[in-house]
Amino acid sequence: MFDPGVVPAAFWRDDVVQVALARRDVAELFRAYLKQFADCTQTQLALLTEHDRSDVSNWIRGSRHGQVSDINVLTRIAEGLRMPDSARILMGLAPADALVSSVRDERELASAPGLVPNARRRVDGADSSSTRIAICGSRAVTANQQVIDAAVRSLARLVMVRRLMVNHGPIGVGIEVITHIADYYQPPGLRAAVAIFGRRNIIMDAEYVVFVGGGNGTQAEADIAMSLGKRILPLGASGGSSQAIYQQILRTPLLSAWMSDGTRRALDHCADLDADAGSGDIARVADDFVDLIDNLVDADQGDPRD
Known part of the structure:
Protein backbone atom coordinates (compact mmCIF):
# COMPACT_ATOMS: atom_id res chain seq x y z
CA MET A 1 0.00 0.00 0.00
CA PHE A 2 1.29 3.44 -0.92
CA ASP A 3 2.11 5.47 2.18
CA PRO A 4 0.72 9.03 1.88
CA GLY A 5 2.98 9.99 4.76
CA VAL A 6 5.91 10.14 2.31
CA VAL A 7 4.25 12.89 0.24
CA PRO A 8 6.36 16.04 0.63
CA ALA A 9 4.76 19.30 1.73
CA ALA A 10 5.86 20.84 -1.57
CA PHE A 11 3.31 18.71 -3.44
CA TRP A 12 0.43 20.43 -1.66
CA ARG A 13 1.92 23.83 -2.53
CA ASP A 14 2.04 23.05 -6.28
CA ASP A 15 -0.05 25.53 -8.28
CA VAL A 16 -2.09 22.84 -10.04
CA VAL A 17 -2.80 21.07 -6.76
CA GLN A 18 -3.76 24.29 -5.00
CA VAL A 19 -6.22 25.23 -7.74
CA ALA A 20 -7.72 21.73 -7.57
CA LEU A 21 -8.10 22.02 -3.81
CA ALA A 22 -9.69 25.46 -3.99
CA ARG A 23 -12.16 24.25 -6.63
CA ARG A 24 -12.73 20.95 -4.82
CA ASP A 25 -11.82 19.32 -8.12
CA VAL A 26 -11.18 15.75 -7.02
CA ALA A 27 -10.49 14.57 -10.58
CA GLU A 28 -7.67 17.05 -11.11
CA LEU A 29 -6.27 16.34 -7.65
CA PHE A 30 -6.20 12.58 -8.26
CA ARG A 31 -4.60 13.02 -11.68
CA ALA A 32 -1.86 15.20 -10.19
CA TYR A 33 -1.36 12.71 -7.37
CA LEU A 34 -0.96 9.71 -9.66
CA LYS A 35 1.30 11.63 -12.02
CA GLN A 36 3.59 12.70 -9.20
CA PHE A 37 3.70 9.37 -7.35
CA ALA A 38 4.16 6.46 -9.70
CA ASP A 39 4.08 3.96 -6.83
CA CYS A 40 0.44 4.84 -6.14
CA THR A 41 -2.19 3.08 -8.25
CA GLN A 42 -5.86 3.86 -8.78
CA THR A 43 -6.72 0.85 -6.64
CA GLN A 44 -4.55 2.08 -3.79
CA LEU A 45 -5.98 5.57 -4.14
CA ALA A 46 -9.47 4.08 -3.85
CA LEU A 47 -8.51 2.15 -0.72
CA LEU A 48 -6.85 5.15 0.89
CA THR A 49 -9.89 7.39 0.32
CA GLU A 50 -12.54 4.71 0.97
CA HIS A 51 -14.05 4.75 -2.53
CA ASP A 52 -14.82 2.10 -5.12
CA ARG A 53 -12.07 1.79 -7.71
CA SER A 54 -14.66 2.53 -10.41
CA ASP A 55 -15.39 5.89 -8.77
CA VAL A 56 -11.73 6.84 -8.80
CA SER A 57 -11.37 5.63 -12.38
CA ASN A 58 -14.40 7.63 -13.52
CA TRP A 59 -13.08 10.77 -11.87
CA ILE A 60 -9.66 10.39 -13.47
CA ARG A 61 -11.08 9.61 -16.94
CA GLY A 62 -13.50 12.52 -16.70
CA SER A 63 -16.66 10.43 -17.00
CA ARG A 64 -17.69 11.57 -13.53
CA HIS A 65 -17.96 15.24 -12.60
CA GLY A 66 -14.74 16.18 -10.90
CA GLN A 67 -15.98 18.88 -8.53
CA VAL A 68 -17.29 17.52 -5.24
CA SER A 69 -19.40 19.32 -2.64
CA ASP A 70 -20.19 16.40 -0.32
CA ILE A 71 -18.30 17.15 2.90
CA ASN A 72 -18.09 13.48 3.84
CA VAL A 73 -16.42 12.58 0.54
CA LEU A 74 -13.97 15.45 0.89
CA THR A 75 -13.19 14.47 4.47
CA ARG A 76 -12.43 10.86 3.49
CA ILE A 77 -10.10 12.09 0.75
CA ALA A 78 -8.34 14.55 3.06
CA GLU A 79 -7.87 11.98 5.81
CA GLY A 80 -6.88 9.18 3.45
CA LEU A 81 -4.22 11.29 1.77
CA ARG A 82 -3.12 12.82 5.09
CA MET A 83 -3.48 16.33 3.80
CA PRO A 84 -1.74 19.00 5.87
CA ASP A 85 -4.00 21.56 7.50
CA SER A 86 -3.14 24.18 4.87
CA ALA A 87 -4.53 21.88 2.15
CA ARG A 88 -7.61 21.00 4.20
CA ILE A 89 -8.40 24.65 4.80
CA LEU A 90 -7.95 25.48 1.11
CA MET A 91 -10.49 22.75 0.31
CA GLY A 92 -12.91 24.20 2.84
CA LEU A 93 -12.40 21.64 5.61
CA ALA A 94 -11.60 22.24 9.26
CA PRO A 95 -7.97 21.71 10.28
CA ALA A 96 -7.35 18.18 11.54
CA ASP A 97 -6.27 19.32 15.00
CA ALA A 98 -8.18 22.56 15.47
CA LEU A 99 -8.77 21.99 19.17
CA VAL A 100 -9.13 24.75 21.69
CA SER A 101 -7.68 25.66 25.05
CA SER A 102 -9.59 27.90 27.40
CA VAL A 103 -6.89 30.56 27.69
CA ARG A 104 -3.98 30.79 25.30
CA ASP A 105 -0.73 32.30 26.34
Whole structure:
Protein backbone atom coordinates (compact mmCIF):
# COMPACT_ATOMS: atom_id res chain seq x y z
CA MET A 1 0.00 0.00 0.00
CA PHE A 2 1.29 3.44 -0.92
CA ASP A 3 2.11 5.47 2.18
CA PRO A 4 0.72 9.03 1.88
CA GLY A 5 2.98 9.99 4.76
CA VAL A 6 5.91 10.14 2.31
CA VAL A 7 4.25 12.89 0.24
CA PRO A 8 6.36 16.04 0.63
CA ALA A 9 4.76 19.30 1.73
CA ALA A 10 5.86 20.84 -1.57
CA PHE A 11 3.31 18.71 -3.44
CA TRP A 12 0.43 20.43 -1.66
CA ARG A 13 1.92 23.83 -2.53
CA ASP A 14 2.04 23.05 -6.28
CA ASP A 15 -0.05 25.53 -8.28
CA VAL A 16 -2.09 22.84 -10.04
CA VAL A 17 -2.80 21.07 -6.76
CA GLN A 18 -3.76 24.29 -5.00
CA VAL A 19 -6.22 25.23 -7.74
CA ALA A 20 -7.72 21.73 -7.57
CA LEU A 21 -8.10 22.02 -3.81
CA ALA A 22 -9.69 25.46 -3.99
CA ARG A 23 -12.16 24.25 -6.63
CA ARG A 24 -12.73 20.95 -4.82
CA ASP A 25 -11.82 19.32 -8.12
CA VAL A 26 -11.18 15.75 -7.02
CA ALA A 27 -10.49 14.57 -10.58
CA GLU A 28 -7.67 17.05 -11.11
CA LEU A 29 -6.27 16.34 -7.65
CA PHE A 30 -6.20 12.58 -8.26
CA ARG A 31 -4.60 13.02 -11.68
CA ALA A 32 -1.86 15.20 -10.19
CA TYR A 33 -1.36 12.71 -7.37
CA LEU A 34 -0.96 9.71 -9.66
CA LYS A 35 1.30 11.63 -12.02
CA GLN A 36 3.59 12.70 -9.20
CA PHE A 37 3.70 9.37 -7.35
CA ALA A 38 4.16 6.46 -9.70
CA ASP A 39 4.08 3.96 -6.83
CA CYS A 40 0.44 4.84 -6.14
CA THR A 41 -2.19 3.08 -8.25
CA GLN A 42 -5.86 3.86 -8.78
CA THR A 43 -6.72 0.85 -6.64
CA GLN A 44 -4.55 2.08 -3.79
CA LEU A 45 -5.98 5.57 -4.14
CA ALA A 46 -9.47 4.08 -3.85
CA LEU A 47 -8.51 2.15 -0.72
CA LEU A 48 -6.85 5.15 0.89
CA THR A 49 -9.89 7.39 0.32
CA GLU A 50 -12.54 4.71 0.97
CA HIS A 51 -14.05 4.75 -2.53
CA ASP A 52 -14.82 2.10 -5.12
CA ARG A 53 -12.07 1.79 -7.71
CA SER A 54 -14.66 2.53 -10.41
CA ASP A 55 -15.39 5.89 -8.77
CA VAL A 56 -11.73 6.84 -8.80
CA SER A 57 -11.37 5.63 -12.38
CA ASN A 58 -14.40 7.63 -13.52
CA TRP A 59 -13.08 10.77 -11.87
CA ILE A 60 -9.66 10.39 -13.47
CA ARG A 61 -11.08 9.61 -16.94
CA GLY A 62 -13.50 12.52 -16.70
CA SER A 63 -16.66 10.43 -17.00
CA ARG A 64 -17.69 11.57 -13.53
CA HIS A 65 -17.96 15.24 -12.60
CA GLY A 66 -14.74 16.18 -10.90
CA GLN A 67 -15.98 18.88 -8.53
CA VAL A 68 -17.29 17.52 -5.24
CA SER A 69 -19.40 19.32 -2.64
CA ASP A 70 -20.19 16.40 -0.32
CA ILE A 71 -18.30 17.15 2.90
CA ASN A 72 -18.09 13.48 3.84
CA VAL A 73 -16.42 12.58 0.54
CA LEU A 74 -13.97 15.45 0.89
CA THR A 75 -13.19 14.47 4.47
CA ARG A 76 -12.43 10.86 3.49
CA ILE A 77 -10.10 12.09 0.75
CA ALA A 78 -8.34 14.55 3.06
CA GLU A 79 -7.87 11.98 5.81
CA GLY A 80 -6.88 9.18 3.45
CA LEU A 81 -4.22 11.29 1.77
CA ARG A 82 -3.12 12.82 5.09
CA MET A 83 -3.48 16.33 3.80
CA PRO A 84 -1.74 19.00 5.87
CA ASP A 85 -4.00 21.56 7.50
CA SER A 86 -3.14 24.18 4.87
CA ALA A 87 -4.53 21.88 2.15
CA ARG A 88 -7.61 21.00 4.20
CA ILE A 89 -8.40 24.65 4.80
CA LEU A 90 -7.95 25.48 1.11
CA MET A 91 -10.49 22.75 0.31
CA GLY A 92 -12.91 24.20 2.84
CA LEU A 93 -12.40 21.64 5.61
CA ALA A 94 -11.60 22.24 9.26
CA PRO A 95 -7.97 21.71 10.28
CA ALA A 96 -7.35 18.18 11.54
CA ASP A 97 -6.27 19.32 15.00
CA ALA A 98 -8.18 22.56 15.47
CA LEU A 99 -8.77 21.99 19.17
CA VAL A 100 -9.13 24.75 21.69
CA SER A 101 -7.68 25.66 25.05
CA SER A 102 -9.59 27.90 27.40
CA VAL A 103 -6.89 30.56 27.69
CA ARG A 104 -3.98 30.79 25.30
CA ASP A 105 -0.73 32.30 26.34
CA GLU A 106 0.33 35.53 24.62
CA ARG A 107 3.63 33.88 23.64
CA GLU A 108 1.79 31.10 21.82
CA LEU A 109 -0.14 33.59 19.72
CA ALA A 110 3.03 35.51 18.90
CA SER A 111 4.88 32.39 17.81
CA ALA A 112 1.99 30.69 16.02
CA PRO A 113 -0.71 33.16 14.95
CA GLY A 114 -4.01 31.77 13.76
CA LEU A 115 -4.77 28.09 14.23
CA VAL A 116 -2.43 26.18 16.50
CA PRO A 117 -2.50 22.45 15.58
CA ASN A 118 -1.90 21.03 19.03
CA ALA A 119 -4.50 19.10 20.97
CA ARG A 120 -2.66 19.77 24.23
CA ARG A 121 -1.96 23.48 24.05
CA ARG A 122 -0.83 25.08 27.26
CA VAL A 123 -3.16 27.25 29.20
CA ASP A 124 -1.49 30.35 30.64
CA GLY A 125 0.20 29.11 33.78
CA ALA A 126 -0.85 25.46 33.34
CA ASP A 127 1.06 22.47 32.08
CA SER A 128 0.05 19.50 29.96
CA SER A 129 -1.28 17.70 33.05
CA SER A 130 -4.12 20.21 33.43
CA THR A 131 -7.58 18.69 33.40
CA ARG A 132 -9.38 18.95 30.07
CA ILE A 133 -13.14 19.25 29.99
CA ALA A 134 -15.61 19.48 27.14
CA ILE A 135 -18.45 21.96 27.59
CA CYS A 136 -21.46 21.04 25.48
CA GLY A 137 -24.95 22.50 25.20
CA SER A 138 -26.91 25.34 23.70
CA ARG A 139 -29.82 27.67 24.32
CA ALA A 140 -32.47 25.34 22.95
CA VAL A 141 -36.09 26.41 23.30
CA THR A 142 -36.67 23.71 25.92
CA ALA A 143 -33.74 24.89 28.05
CA ASN A 144 -33.91 27.17 31.09
CA GLN A 145 -32.21 30.35 29.90
CA GLN A 146 -31.73 31.78 33.40
CA VAL A 147 -29.97 28.65 34.59
CA ILE A 148 -27.74 28.74 31.51
CA ASP A 149 -26.85 32.38 32.26
CA ALA A 150 -25.86 31.45 35.81
CA ALA A 151 -23.97 28.34 34.67
CA VAL A 152 -21.93 30.33 32.13
CA ARG A 153 -20.83 32.74 34.88
CA SER A 154 -19.96 29.97 37.32
CA LEU A 155 -18.14 27.85 34.75
CA ALA A 156 -16.12 30.88 33.65
CA ARG A 157 -14.90 31.40 37.20
CA LEU A 158 -13.98 27.72 37.50
CA VAL A 159 -12.02 27.74 34.25
CA MET A 160 -10.09 30.80 35.40
CA VAL A 161 -9.32 29.52 38.88
CA ARG A 162 -8.47 25.97 37.86
CA ARG A 163 -6.83 26.98 34.58
CA LEU A 164 -8.75 24.24 32.84
CA MET A 165 -8.29 23.22 29.25
CA VAL A 166 -11.63 23.46 27.47
CA ASN A 167 -12.97 21.79 24.33
CA HIS A 168 -15.97 23.45 22.70
CA GLY A 169 -17.64 23.92 19.35
CA PRO A 170 -18.04 27.14 17.32
CA ILE A 171 -21.42 27.92 18.94
CA GLY A 172 -23.11 27.02 22.19
CA VAL A 173 -22.50 27.23 25.92
CA GLY A 174 -18.79 26.38 25.66
CA ILE A 175 -17.89 29.40 23.56
CA GLU A 176 -20.14 31.53 25.78
CA VAL A 177 -17.98 30.54 28.76
CA ILE A 178 -14.78 31.56 26.97
CA THR A 179 -16.38 34.81 25.77
CA HIS A 180 -17.49 35.57 29.33
CA ILE A 181 -13.89 35.13 30.50
CA ALA A 182 -12.66 37.50 27.79
CA ASP A 183 -15.34 40.13 28.50
CA TYR A 184 -15.39 40.11 32.30
CA TYR A 185 -11.93 38.93 33.35
CA GLN A 186 -9.91 40.24 30.41
CA PRO A 187 -6.83 38.04 30.86
CA PRO A 188 -4.04 39.66 28.84
CA GLY A 189 -3.23 36.46 26.96
CA LEU A 190 -6.76 35.72 25.77
CA ARG A 191 -7.14 37.17 22.29
CA ALA A 192 -8.60 34.22 20.38
CA ALA A 193 -10.42 30.93 20.80
CA VAL A 194 -10.44 28.18 18.20
CA ALA A 195 -13.50 25.96 18.06
CA ILE A 196 -13.36 22.23 17.46
CA PHE A 197 -15.04 20.87 14.34
CA GLY A 198 -16.94 17.63 14.78
CA ARG A 199 -18.86 16.40 17.81
CA ARG A 200 -16.61 13.38 18.31
CA ASN A 201 -13.53 15.61 18.30
CA ILE A 202 -15.02 17.78 21.04
CA ILE A 203 -15.53 14.75 23.24
CA MET A 204 -12.59 12.54 22.37
CA ASP A 205 -9.76 13.73 24.65
CA ALA A 206 -11.88 15.30 27.42
CA GLU A 207 -11.67 13.86 30.90
CA TYR A 208 -15.10 15.19 31.82
CA VAL A 209 -17.96 16.15 29.51
CA VAL A 210 -20.23 18.85 30.91
CA PHE A 211 -23.73 19.40 29.52
CA VAL A 212 -25.77 22.58 29.96
CA GLY A 213 -29.14 22.99 28.22
CA GLY A 214 -28.98 21.81 24.62
CA GLY A 215 -31.09 20.28 21.88
CA ASN A 216 -30.66 17.42 19.42
CA GLY A 217 -27.01 18.20 18.73
CA THR A 218 -26.20 18.08 22.43
CA GLN A 219 -27.95 14.73 22.75
CA ALA A 220 -25.82 13.44 19.87
CA GLU A 221 -22.69 14.58 21.73
CA ALA A 222 -23.95 12.80 24.84
CA ASP A 223 -24.47 9.59 22.87
CA ILE A 224 -20.88 9.79 21.63
CA ALA A 225 -19.59 10.48 25.14
CA MET A 226 -21.49 7.49 26.50
CA SER A 227 -20.19 5.22 23.75
CA LEU A 228 -16.63 6.31 24.59
CA GLY A 229 -17.13 5.68 28.30
CA LYS A 230 -16.58 9.32 29.23
CA ARG A 231 -17.44 10.77 32.62
CA ILE A 232 -20.52 12.86 31.87
CA LEU A 233 -21.95 15.62 34.05
CA PRO A 234 -25.30 17.10 32.98
CA LEU A 235 -26.80 20.12 34.71
CA GLY A 236 -30.32 18.73 34.80
CA ALA A 237 -31.84 21.97 36.08
CA SER A 238 -30.81 23.69 32.84
CA GLY A 239 -33.46 21.67 30.97
CA GLY A 240 -33.29 20.66 27.34
CA SER A 241 -31.08 17.71 26.52
CA SER A 242 -29.22 18.04 29.82
CA GLN A 243 -32.35 16.99 31.70
CA ALA A 244 -32.80 14.07 29.30
CA ILE A 245 -29.16 13.05 29.77
CA TYR A 246 -29.62 13.15 33.53
CA GLN A 247 -32.67 10.87 33.18
CA GLN A 248 -30.52 8.48 31.12
CA ILE A 249 -28.07 8.32 34.00
CA LEU A 250 -30.90 7.42 36.36
CA ARG A 251 -32.04 4.61 34.06
CA THR A 252 -28.54 3.31 33.28
CA PRO A 253 -26.45 2.69 36.42
CA LEU A 254 -23.37 1.99 34.30
CA LEU A 255 -23.22 5.69 33.36
CA SER A 256 -22.73 6.68 37.01
CA ALA A 257 -20.54 3.74 38.03
CA TRP A 258 -17.50 6.03 38.11
CA MET A 259 -19.15 8.43 40.59
CA SER A 260 -18.75 8.34 44.34
CA ASP A 261 -21.90 8.49 46.46
CA GLY A 262 -21.18 12.15 47.18
CA THR A 263 -20.77 13.00 43.49
CA ARG A 264 -24.03 11.25 42.64
CA ARG A 265 -25.93 13.08 45.40
CA ALA A 266 -24.50 16.41 44.23
CA LEU A 267 -25.56 15.68 40.65
CA ASP A 268 -29.07 14.77 41.84
CA HIS A 269 -29.21 18.01 43.83
CA CYS A 270 -28.56 19.98 40.61
CA ALA A 271 -31.21 18.18 38.58
CA ASP A 272 -34.36 20.17 39.36
CA LEU A 273 -35.64 23.60 40.29
CA ASP A 274 -39.03 24.59 41.61
CA ALA A 275 -41.23 26.43 39.13
CA ASP A 276 -41.18 29.52 41.35
CA ALA A 277 -37.41 29.46 41.94
CA GLY A 278 -35.93 32.91 42.26
CA SER A 279 -32.63 34.29 41.03
CA GLY A 280 -30.91 33.28 44.26
CA ASP A 281 -32.01 29.65 43.88
CA ILE A 282 -30.92 29.63 40.24
CA ALA A 283 -27.48 31.00 41.07
CA ARG A 284 -27.14 28.49 43.90
CA VAL A 285 -27.87 25.44 41.72
CA ALA A 286 -25.35 26.66 39.11
CA ASP A 287 -22.71 27.23 41.80
CA ASP A 288 -23.40 23.82 43.33
CA PHE A 289 -22.95 22.19 39.94
CA VAL A 290 -19.66 23.95 39.39
CA ASP A 291 -18.55 23.04 42.93
CA LEU A 292 -19.18 19.43 41.96
CA ILE A 293 -16.84 19.79 38.95
CA ASP A 294 -14.34 21.67 41.09
CA ASN A 295 -14.18 18.83 43.63
CA LEU A 296 -13.59 16.28 40.86
CA VAL A 297 -10.82 18.39 39.33
CA ASP A 298 -9.33 18.88 42.79
CA ALA A 299 -9.06 15.12 43.18
CA ASP A 300 -7.41 14.86 39.75
CA GLN A 301 -4.80 17.61 39.96
CA GLY A 302 -4.62 18.83 43.54
CA ASP A 303 -5.64 22.28 44.62
CA PRO A 304 -3.30 24.95 43.16
CA ARG A 305 -4.64 27.40 45.73
CA ASP A 306 -3.16 25.43 48.69
